[in-house]
Amino acid sequence: SQTIHQWPATLVQPVGSPLSLECTVEGTSNPNLYWYRQAAGRGLQLLFYSVGIGQISSEVPQNLSASRPQDRQFILSSKKLLLSDSGFYLCAWSLTISNTGELFFGEGSRLTVL
Amino acid sequence: DAKTTQPNSMESNEEEPVHLPCNHSTISGTDYIHWYRQLPSQGPEYVIHGLTSNVNNRMASLAIAEDRKSSTLILHRATLRDAAVYYCIQETSGSRLTFGEGTQLTVNP
Numbered sequence A: 001s002q003t004i005h006q007w008p009a010t011l012v013q014p015v016g017s018p019l020s021l022e023c024t025v026e027g028t029s030n031p032n033l034y035w036y037r038q039a040a041g042r043g044l045q046l047l048f049y050s051v052g053i054g055q056i057s058s059e060v061p062q063n064l065s066a067s068r069p070q071d072r073q074f075i076l077s078s079k080k081l082l083l084s085d086s087g088f089y090l091c092a093w094s095l096t097i098s099n100t101g102e103l104f105f106g107e108g109s110r111l112t113v114l
Numbered sequence B: 001d002a003k004t005t006q007p008n009s010m011e012s013n014e015e016e017p018v019h020l021p022c023n024h025s026t027i028s029g030t031d032y033i034h035w036y037r038q039l040p041s042q043g044p045e046y047v048i049h050g051l052t053s054n055v056n057n058r059m060a061s062l063a064i065a066e067d068r069k070s071s072t073l074i075l076h077r078a079t080l081r082d083a084a085v086y087y088c089i090q091e092t093s094g095s096r097l098t099f100g101e102g103t104q105l106t107v108n109p
Helices: none
Strands: A003-007 A010-013 A019-026 A032-038 A044-052 A055-058 A065-070 A073-078 A087-094 A109-113 B009-013 B018-023 B032-038 B045-050 B061-064 B070-075 B084-091 B103-108
Touching: A003 A087, A019 A032, A019 A087, A019 A109, A032 A073, A044 A065, A044 A073, A055 A065, A073 A087, B009 B018, B018 B032, B018 B084, B018 B103, B032 B061, B045 B061, B045 B070, B070 B084
Parallel strands: A010 A109, B009 B103
Antiparallel strands: A003 A019, A019 A073, A032 A044, A032 A087, A044 A055, A065 A073, A087 A109, B018 B070, B032 B045, B032 B084, B061 B070, B084 B103
16 A cells, blocks of 8 residues: 655744755656645645656746656755745645545654754 | 535534535536545545445445536434544546545544
8 A cells, every 4th residue: 555754744943044844655667746835724825736757847936946857756955945945744645646646644754844 | 725615513413424515617628526535634535436326335425516606415324433534535537536625524423
């Protein structure tokens, strides 16, 4: 069966520090991968998605970047965090980008920038 | 991005049916409707999706209006574990799922 792992689960970082969140998927090949962010009490905002190794699409301009160095690994990074980067970050995968594909989410990483 | 409209919150009593409405007036003929729900401090989980016909699964039923401009997620017997934020998403073909604010469902014992 397929599983998705995200880490770290929580972190507190000072403004201006770097960030690296990792996500890996097991039990499937060539998944579509996504990074979402959720501010407190709000809906999910799609940040990045990837249909293959090295292929990253950005949905919104921001202080963050994403990379996919391996088929089932998706990394969210920042060189210098802002206060507004605080939130709940969710990685997700799907088998297809078509409109019948189900999204499977990880447990999330809660980031607090101080 | 395609946008849906949902009530901010709804309340239900345990073991009673719940009807969660969603308006998607800009929907086109090939756009699917997806429903997800999110428990506190967890990632969303898939509930159901459909295109034109009503759909049933073990979690819920999805009733889609004939003109497809609205749909209703039906939980046949609400339990306390169904308390969550429910997201209705209109997916345009080839695009990604965009989550709105959703409906916070409270289930009273």
